[in-house]
Amino acid sequence: MSYYLAPSLERLRTQINQEWPQRDTTSDGWIGDTRHQAVKSDHNPDYSAGGVVRAIDVDKDGIEVDRLLAAVMSDDRTAYLIFERRIWTPGGGWRTYTGLNAHLSHIHISIKHTPSAAASERDWALTTTPAPSQVKEPEHVKRINRLDKTPTQKLPQREWKYLRLNDKGDVSVLRDPGLFDSDLQITAVDLPQEFTLQARAVLVEKVKDGSWAIVTRYPITEHRGTSGQTFISQSQKGTLAQGRRLRWQVWTDAPAASITNVSVRTDLFN
Structure with missing residues (x-):
């Protein structure tokens, strides 16, 4: 039929x-x-x-x-x-x-x-x-400066630390409207032999009180490795509208961890 x-x-x-x-x-x-x-x-x-x-x-x-x-x-x-x-x-x-x-x-x-x-x-x-x-x-609409420090998807029962990637607490990339393709590269130091890193990109825009609200959360990617190893997150693709920012966030289950050599690659296609 x-x-x-x-x-x-x-x-x-x-x-x-x-x-x-x-x-x-x-x-x-x-x-x-x-x-x-x-x-x-x-x-x-x-x-x-x-x-x-x-x-x-x-x-x-x-x-x-x-x-x-x-x-x-x-x-x-x-x-x-x-x-x-x-x-x-x-x-x-x-x-x-x-x-x-x-x-x-x-x-x-x-x-x-x-x-x-x-x-x-x-x-x-x-x-x-x-x-x-x-x-x-x-x-799901949380202000960046009051953002929950734990990922929103279900995770194994362990403590997660939200890593401050710069003085704003995350990496922020401002671009003109258009299609984007972005990834995050970081080097993890002061970590034990067994540890996990998680990274996620979010799209945010300003709301009336001047803070940034999350409008799109991208899936969390997980990485396991050793101290001093460089990680590149899974590439995220999407569309930026006028006045929005693409931000990256990182967590780890190693309480004493710190991060160096943070870089974000974002290509824009208008």
Whole structure:
């Protein structure tokens, strides 16, 4: 039997491609694979409604994630979103998502099971950059100068030290708007033989009280090694909007650790 993507989601995908023409599409998708077909999923065609598919996945790399999330969250066609181990529903907000796929590389967007939600081809509101509070849960919008010193993902039970990379407590890179590709290189000293380093990039922007609020957290990368070894974090890619900064943060489970030779490489593609 034939199937098709809902016209409303076709329109959203077209707008996303026009807004971010150089984005990564590796994790894009819409039609359910074998795993999806074995369970109830909006990626599977609804043949009772003519074979319509009511969900798409959008790769997070090369787009402004918070702007896409805000546009979809503000639209009355949206049923739910899944991204970075969280699920969002209208009126319910964000909560923890416990499904097998954590949706770390892409955003899952599902529309409501109504003919109008599927058929409407009006534009989605991708043109307005939202305030951070429109996108993240309150606990995910933290000020840099009051930032929790522990990573937010689940970790083994051990103590973590937040390393000050410079006098501001982290490395900050200011750039014009555009696509970026960045990595952090550091040398760890005064460390025991067995230790772990963790690094994470965040996108931040200024809020009304003048402090910096996190709008996007990138995945934490973990490194194990010996004192004096140089580490290069996993490269992070994304989009910088006007007035935002890309920052790197580092933790270690070695309490006496210190850091030297900090450098950040950031390439920008306008």
